[in-house]
Amino acid sequence: MDLFRVENLTFSYPQAEKKALDGVSLTIKSGEFAVLCGQSGCGKTTLLKMLKRELSPHGVRQGNVRYNGTELGDLDERSAACEIGFVMQNPENQVVTDKVWHELAFGPESMGLATDVIRRRVGEMASFFGIQAWFRGNTGELSGGQKQLLNLASVMVMQPKVLILDEPTSQLDPIAASDFITTLGKLNRELGLTIILAEHRLEEVFPAADKVLVMEEGKVLLCGLPREIGRQLRAISPKHPMLAGLPSAVRIFSGLNIDDACPLTVKDGRRFLSAHFTGAIDRVEIPEYTHSQIIAAEMKNVWFRYGRDLPDVLRGVSFTVYQGESFCVLGGNGTGKTTALNVLAGLNQAYRGKIVIGGKKIKEYKGNELYRHNIALLPQNPQTVFLKNNVREDFDEICKVMEYSAAERDALIAEIAVQLGIAHLTDKHPYDLSGGEQQKCALAKMLLLKPKILLLDEPTKGIDAFAKQTLSGILRGLKAQGITVIIVTHDVEFACENSDRCALFFDGEIVSADTPNSFFAENNFYTSSANRISRHIYKNAVTCDEVIELCKRNYEAAHEQ
Numbered sequence: 001m002d003l004f005r006v007e008n009l010t011f012s013y014p015q016a017e018k019k020a021l022d023g024v025s026l027t028i029k030s031g032e033f034a035v036l037c038g039q040s041g042c043g044k045t046t047l048l049k050m051l052k053r054e055l056s057p058h059g060v061r062q063g064n065v066r067y068n069g070t071e072l073g074d075l076d077e078r079s080a081a082c083e084i085g086f087v088m089q090n091p092e093n094q095v096v097t098d099k100v101w102h103e104l105a106f107g108p109e110s111m112g113l114a115t116d117v118i119r120r121r122v123g124e125m126a127s128f129f130g131i132q133a134w135f136r137g138n139t140g141e142l143s144g145g146q147k148q149l150l151n152l153a154s155v156m157v158m159q160p161k162v163l164i165l166d167e168p169t170s171q172l173d174p175i176a177a178s179d180f181i182t183t184l185g186k187l188n189r190e191l192g193l194t195i196i197l198a199e200h201r202l203e204e205v206f207p208a209a210d211k212v213l214v215m216e217e218g219k220v221l222l223c224g225l226p227r228e229i230g231r232q233l234r235a236i237s238p239k240h241p242m243l244a245g246l247p248s249a250v251r252i253f254s255g256l257n258i259d260d261a262c263p264l265t266v267k268d269g270r271r272f273l274s275a276h277f278t279g280a281i282d283r284v285e286i287p288e289y290t291h292s293q294i295i296a297a298e299m300k301n302v303w304f305r306y307g308r309d310l311p312d313v314l315r316g317v318s319f320t321v322y323q324g325e326s327f328c329v330l331g332g333n334g335t336g337k338t339t340a341l342n343v344l345a346g347l348n349q350a351y352r353g354k355i356v357i358g359g360k361k362i363k364e365y366k367g368n369e370l371y372r373h374n375i376a377l378l379p380q381n382p383q384t385v386f387l388k389n390n391v392r393e394d395f396d397e398i399c400k401v402m403e404y405s406a407a408e409r410d411a412l413i414a415e416i417a418v419q420l421g422i423a424h425l426t427d428k429h430p431y432d433l434s435g436g437e438q439q440k441c442a443l444a445k446m447l448l449l450k451p452k453i454l455l456l457d458e459p460t461k462g463i464d465a466f467a468k469q470t471l472s473g474i475l476r477g478l479k480a481q482g483i484t485v486i487i488v489t490h491d492v493e494f495a496c497e498n499s500d501r502c503a504l505f506f507d508g509e510i511v512s513a514d515t516p517n518s519f520f521a522e523n524n525f526y527t528s529s530a531n532r533i534s535r536h537i538y539k540n541a542v543t544c545d546e547v548i549e550l551c552k553r554n555y556e557a558a559h560e561q
Contacts, residue, residue, distance in 0.1 A: 013059045035212045040435070052086045067079075087164070091151055100131065101126075105157075106154065107154060145176030152184075165197045167198055181204040184205075203529050206226050227261065245466070256552070273533065279555075279557060282550075284550070295320055300353055302317045302343060302353030302354070304351065313508060315508035317336075325500045326500045328503070329504075330503070330505065357375055357453065358452060376446040376455065383438060390429055391429075412448060435461070440463065454484070458491075499516055517542055530543055
């Protein structure tokens, strides 16, 4: 039975020249787990919002969206509100009350349910999602992972028939993201709940899907079983941008071009490698790490708390980053990573310890001196960067602050816009952009400051694999210019490929720092899927390219004998 039927749906935002959706047709059957993927700006979020009447954007629309055979606009209010659940990308945007228990009860109370029914539903959901320990806590004190779990529980307490999620793991660390996806799989299997999920992080959700839809420029490019999508994308183009976003097992399989069933999971990938590859070349050789002797940024025994009577968030943080180095910091939600960046950027003041930027104590910088070609911070929420009605005005404003000439301003904006692929976005209002587009435009604004040290807080949040490759190229260019980049990220794959050193943040301090191959090869959870797939055969391999290269070298060596 078709739960959703979308027929020739076309949609354009007001004053937009390009269609956000262009003739989209699809069906979602009851009980299906459907995954929607594609590059940033391809129309995923717009399509999901068109399935939830209360969130449908304003603009010009043609075509039909039917739910259970009824046109969505004709659906009664109770069914529209309760049967179609929606979990947003940013957990902050969906929490509406100050207490966890009240957040869970808010929906049923709005429905006018009896008190006994509300208490029973809230208790059931709190137990199912493991919320008992923080049931009576304040929502403002929850970590990002806890808030997103609370959002999911608050939707499920309404007993929906379909659950729509827009990149729900984008702000979660790898462990929390894995737990969240596992919970979705359990809801789908044990309750028969229909799930429609848009996601860039496909490692966990791809194997769980019954159906994968790949979108491109407002259209559904492909729709099929997960095992077939990689093969179909390669048939369209061996260099299709979406290939880089597929799970590591699929990417390794595609890179080796072997006649076998496509593996989807780490378990499948390990079996695939064991069946086809062994050999004497069993490791990635790790060269001795060398770096500049010039210290770009340093924290020594830094302590910080948000209030005199509140617990310490930073507890003796110490690390050194060298000029031209790319330094990635990983760790769980709520461990203090973002706080450390804010203290390093001078936005928060430590009550103990020493911070040195460019060979100068941070306290010695006067006025805005610290931010004039010294240090720039791209925050986790890119919307906070924008102040004007369109992106170009924001760029012009920051150039005026930096006192660039008109010619220098125009040339710099044009150069960065081309570099980041955002030239077509500069006339748009920042809030009309997708999450990935906002991220790229916010990064462009930071680059206009020409900083010597660039701090990035979750820079890959909400962007697709191709955009990550573009960002990787930009970071390499910055490194070549001697610019130091410090990145806080949950994206293990990105850290593997783009860092000179990686560090683990835990319990308010940095407990380990090493080169990517040494760092990730020793971890079980904070490591790449490529490493999990290959570690029983190959040592120190942490990227898909490294695994593919080792396999090819062993294959060639075996056939030369």
